[in-house]
Amino acid sequence: MSVSLVAHKPTRPALDPSDKHTVLQKNVKNALLALPGYFEFNNPISGVNATDLFNLNSLLGAGIEVEVVRTLNRLREVWDPDDTWAGYRFERSSQAFPDVRLVRPDEPIAIGVELKGWWLLSKEGVPSMRYQVAPAACAPHDLICVVPWHLNNAVAGVAAVSEPWIESARYAAEYRDYWWQYVRSAKGKSGISYPPDAHPYPKKADLVVANPEEDGGGNFGRLPRSKPLMDEFIERSMAQEILGIPVADWVAFLKLHSDTSSPEDISAALETQLESRIGAVAPEAAEKLLSLLEEIGTLLRP
Numbered sequence: 001m002s003v004s005l006v007a008h009k010p011t012r013p014a015l016d017p018s019d020k021h022t023v024l025q026k027n028v029k030n031a032l033l034a035l036p037g038y039f040e041f042n043n044p045i046s047g048v049n050a051t052d053l054f055n056l057n058s059l060l061g062a063g064i065e066v067e068v069v070r071t072l073n074r075l076r077e078v079w080d081p082d083d084t085w086a087g088y089r090f091e092r093s094s095q096a097f098p099d100v101r102l103v104r105p106d107e108p109i110a111i112g113v114e115l116k117g118w119w120l121l122s123k124e125g126v127p128s129m130r131y132q133v134a135p136a137a138c139a140p141h142d143l144i145c146v147v148p149w150h151l152n153n154a155v156a157g158v159a160a161v162s163e164p165w166i167e168s169a170r171y172a173a174e175y176r177d178y179w180w181q182y183v184r185s186a187k188g189k190s191g192i193s194y195p196p197d198a199h200p201y202p203k204k205a206d207l208v209v210a211n212p213e214e215d216g217g218g219n220f221g222r223l224p225r226s227k228p229l230m231d232e233f234i235e236r237s238m239a240q241e242i243l244g245i246p247v248a249d250w251v252a253f254l255k256l257h258s259d260t261s262s263p264e265d266i267s268a269a270l271e272t273q274l275e276s277r278i279g280a281v282a283p284e285a286a287e288k289l290l291s292l293l294e295e296i297g298t299l300l301r302p
Contacts, residue, residue, distance in 0.1 A: 010174035013140040020084055024102075024111055025141045027079040029166050031072055032113075032145055038075060041067050041159040045151055053155060053254060057119035057128075064117045064149050064159055066092060069100055085110055095204050097133050098142055098169060109201045112142040114169055118237075120150040120162075120247050121254060126234050131176060132221035137208035138170035139200035146233070154242045154250060162240055165233040172223060173210070179226040180212060189213035 015022040041064065048056065069092045072079070080088070088104040090113075098112030118127040127146050146165040151157045181190045195207035202208045212220045224230050238248040 012171040021141045031075040031078040039161045046156040054123040061117045114144040116146045118148045126224040130221040134194045134198040134210045135173040136198040142169035144169045148237045
C-alpha cells in the first residue's frame with residue numbers, strides 16, 4: 001500500500017450524457033428523491049423510554065435500509081421507464097461495497113448505491129456513518145445515499161423517511177481524503193494509504209478500505225466532518241418539523257433527559273438555555289418565563 005497526498009480539490013466524475021448508465025444514474029437519483037412519498041414500514045414502535053430513543057438506530061436501522069431497497073424496486077417505472085434494464089433488480093448485501101447493487105444473473109452490475117440510514121433523533125445530531133472506501137473502488141456512476149428517518153409521532157409510531165442526501169460515491173471518497181489532508185486543522189501525519197488492487201464491485205474478501213497514517217481519534221471517514229460536503233443537507237434535515245417541533249429541538253430536549261439527569265439538573269439546564277437567549281425576549285415576557293421555569297423546577301422536585 002502506498003501513501004498518497006492528493007493536492008488538488010476533487011471534482012465529480014465527468015459522465016457521458018449519452019451513456020445508458022448516466023441516464024440510469026439520473027433516474028435512480030429521482031427514485032431516491034421520491035422515497036418519502038412511497039416508503040412504508042408498517043411495524044409501529046411504542047413503549048420505548050425517552051432515554052433509550054438515541055439507540056433506536058441500532059435496533060431498526062438495518063430494517064429501514066432493507067425497506068428502502070424494496071421501495072426502490074417498486075419504483076422501477078421511475079428508474080427504468082423504457083425497460084432498458086429488464087430483469088435487473090436492486091439487492092442489498094450489508095457486507096459488500098456498495099451495499100446496494102442493481103443486478104441481473106450473469107450480467108455486469110449496472111450501478112451501485114452505498115446506502116446509509118440516519119435516525120434523526122440520534123444524539124450526535126448528524127449522521128454517524130463512517131465512509132472509508134478507497135476512491136478506486138467506486139465506479140464512476142455509483143452513488144452514496146443517506147436516508148434520514150424518524151417515527152411519525154416522534155417518540156412512537158411508524159417509521160417515515162425524508163429527503164435523502166445523494167452524492168457521487170467516488171467524489172465523496174475523494175473529497176473526504178482532500179479534506180483530511182488539506183482542509184482540517186490537525187497536527188500529525190495526514191497521508192492516506194490505499195489498497196493497490198482496489199476496483200469497483202469488489203468481493204467480500206477484497207481490500208478496498210483507505211487507511212490514514214494517523215486516524216485522529218477514529219474520525220477518518222466521518223463525512224459530516226468533511227465540511228461543507230453535507231452541511232446544507234444536515235441543516236435542512238435538523239430544521240424539519242416532527243409534530244410541529246424542529247428536529248434540532250427534539251434532540252436538544254432528549255439530551256437533557258439522560259439516565260443520570262435529575263429533575264434539578266433538567267430544570268437548571270433549561271434555565272441556562274433560556275438565560276442565554278433572554279436578550280432576544282421582551283423584558284415582560286422574559287420575567288414571566290423565568291417565573292414559570294422556577295415553578296416547573298419546584299414541581300419536579302420530590
